[in-house]
Amino acid sequence: MCQKGFVCYDPTLHRTRISRNVIFFENQHFFPVSSSTVSSSSTVVLPSFEQQFSDLHPLSSRFQPGIVYTRCSRPQSLLVAHPIFDPTMLQIQSVAVPPAPSVRRSSRVSVPPNRYGFPSSSSGNSISALTAALSNFNIPTCYSYAAKHDCWRQAMQEGIAALEANYTWDIEPCPPTIIPLGCKWVYSIKVRSDGSLDRYKARLVALGNNQEYGVNYEETFAPVAKMTTVRTILALAASSDWPLHQMDVKNAFLHEDLKECIYMKPPPRLFLSPTSHVCKLRCSLYGLKQAPRAWFDKFCTTLLQFSFKQSKYDTSLFLWKSNMGIVVLLVYVHDIVITGSDSALLG
Incomplete structure (x- = not known):
């Protein structure tokens, strides 16, 4: 199918949906499988939908992200070496910085040489x-x-x-x-x-x-x-x-x-x-x-x-x-x- 998205099956409504915003739970099985079946054999026989729908819990409660990323706090040493950006501190520092020296411009008037034949004035x-x-x-x-x-x-x-x-x-x-x-x-x-x-x-x-x-x-x-x-x-x-x-x-x-x-x-x-x-x-x-x-x-x-x-x-x-x-x-x-x-x- 020429679609710019993932084709997903909704077992509750028995419909397929096409979406680009899809989360894959690769660490969980779609059907509930006992641990003995998984350990005894590497081949898993998937049951039919009709037999397993009655035992399924709501999909929203069963499927949760397997990996959750949390932002780590910065070490205290880095906070001292690199302080956090604060707009108020930036204003204070900008006032404290001395102004840059102005660029010196030459006041000499450029006059072409006489050998080029350009006119001259007073x-x-x-x-x-x-x-x-x-x-x-x-x-x-x-x-x-x-x-x-x-x-x-x-x-x-x-x-x-x-x-x-x-x-x-x-x-x-x-x-x-x-x-x-x-x-x-x-x-x-x-x-x-x-x-x-x-x-x-x-x-x-x-x-x-x-x-x-x-x-x-x-x-x-x-x-x-x-x-x-x-x-x-x-x-x-x-x-x-x-x-x-x-x-x-x-x-x-x-x-x-x-x-x-x-x-x-x-x-x-x-x-x-x-x-x-x-x-x-x-x-x-x-x-x-x-x-x-x-x-x-x-x-x-x-x-x-x-x-x-x-x-x-x-x-x-x-x-x-x-x-x-x-x-x-x-x-x-x-x-x-x-x-x-x-x-x-x-x-």
């Missing part, structure tokens, strides 16, 4: 100086606020000029069955290492949260470099004394062509007069779900055309071998690290 805290410099800039969160300032209007004009120079869209009438995607401006500032202002930046972003799978996007996965690969390349360049270069691709997501047909509402003030025309995207745009994947596919295809080999262990790692040495290129979204032993090609 207080010696470069992080505080950079944070204070960033807090002086007001970054707009909407177009209406940014349009009131010349610096942000100039940044938006530069963003539109870059999109038009890249032929990002075509101005066409919107089909009646298509709902165009929205867009918005995202504003940020670029600062130098000393906290001073470098430039104002405005980026037009498509509202990709309104895209529908199978309609205007499909695959979205784009591989990025593994941190293990990054550490390995840096360690290899340091141990082999290779030159190390880092570069950032400007407007990386604007350099790939779109396979899907996507219509987007024009950004504010793109047209001087109101119109029903919309922007049909030819190239990818920041904010689209497939933008990272389209950029990586375009970058990978271009490198393979220049005889680079893509690693099988990390798809973001590309190798180029020649008689003069090797060139290692690692891409993480739009950040690229280049190193190798072929100094002529790297130079």
Whole structure:
């Protein structure tokens, strides 16, 4: 029987019971047996239930535990050596214990060495100086606020000029069955290492949260470099004394062509007069779900055309071998690290 318990027979009610809480009296017989029968023969013949029920005493009085465990008192010597726990005594002892000495903290201000190129301030805290410099800039969160300032209007004009120079869209009438995607401006500032202002930046972003799978996007996965690969390349360049270069691709997501047909509402003030025309995207745009994947596919295809080999262990790692040495290129979204032993090609 598949039961999680012991199957017991109740001779009084002639029923079987299943229970997990069972006490076994291994030193007593279920049926009363005389001592002569047990001593004369090792085989005991159990009588039937009908013959013995009349002579049986109540089960509760006959069956008692054969072994009873009692807790022994502790010796007096142990009581003296290890006194019994008393909460009141614990409180008294805790008051009597002197407080632990406080941990000494260093008051020295940590300043990075000058050879690392970190900015310094009068207080010696470069992080505080950079944070204070960033807090002086007001970054707009909407177009209406940014349009009131010349610096942000100039940044938006530069963003539109870059999109038009890249032929990002075509101005066409919107089909009646298509709902165009929205867009918005995202504003940020670029600062130098000393906290001073470098430039104002405005980026037009498509509202990709309104895209529908199978309609205007499909695959979205784009591989990025593994941190293990990054550490390995840096360690290899340091141990082999290779030159190390880092570069950032400007407007990386604007350099790939779109396979899907996507219509987007024009950004504010793109047209001087109101119109029903919309922007049909030819190239990818920041904010689209497939933008990272389209950029990586375009970058990978271009490198393979220049005889680079893509690693099988990390798809973001590309190798180029020649008689003069090797060139290692690692891409993480739009950040690229280049190193190798072929100094002529790297130079």
